[in-house]
Amino acid sequence: MAKAAAKKSAVAVPPAERRPALAGQELSATGVTLAVLPPAERISLRAPDASVAALSKALGVTLPRKPKTSAAKAGRTALWLGPDEWLVIDEVGKDPLADCAEVTALHSAVGISHRNVGISVTGPAAAATINSGCPQDLSLDVFPVGAASRTILGKVEIVLLRTASDAFRVECWRSFSDYVFTFLSEAARDAAA
């Protein structure tokens, strides 16, 4: 009977519906705009030096080797997080996990597409908004366009990527996204004032 029930439910279950946290939320203040970015494909990649070339080739983007840098190509961005650790974000819907699966060189690739939420912070007051909770120096000399770093915002860990001189991408964990968006909303109003 249990078997029959299992069979029946297997037929009835529709494909899992993806419900992104905070989908489509936006906020505009003087000088800064916040927007929750659409879902993207992401992987957490760990690999030793010897595997980097093969992985770069498979992913189609050269994994950066310098601290606090990123590389982008064809909608795919690789962010340096640590000496052997990268975050790869794909915004055009191609799964980087599948590309890594073909690589035989030693590596660990973990799909974290649903774990993270991306929030864009744009406008002349973007750096001031993020600096309300992030202790890093975000001046253009020290944190230029393309710079990426894991850091903190208020109480939570984020990954920060500068996409333009007045635009940032904030990546946070899904369960923290409400906190991060609210924090940034308050900060945006303060930065505007």
Added chain:
Amino acid sequence: MLLIRCPYCEEERPELEFRNAGEAHIARSPNIAGESDDDFEKFFFIRSNPKGIIYERWRHMHGCARFFNAVRDTVSDRFLMTYKAGEPKPTKLPGAAK
């Protein structure tokens, strides 16, 4: 706020990104089961806790997430230098008064 130089990120970062991880250069015995109780106690519980220069492990928790070693003055809380994990204990300290 203190600025701590991370040897892996190769720059100074705010202290909020770091966590202290206790005293450095404490070698675990390769034959831990054969240790006498006194030796094990020394290895496991006894720390130097000096007033002055201390060698510590730190972790760049909210950055590159790597462990590294740092030399700190416990009186002034000043970091004299930091170096990568696994590197030998430095014999010469830059600008060390004592």
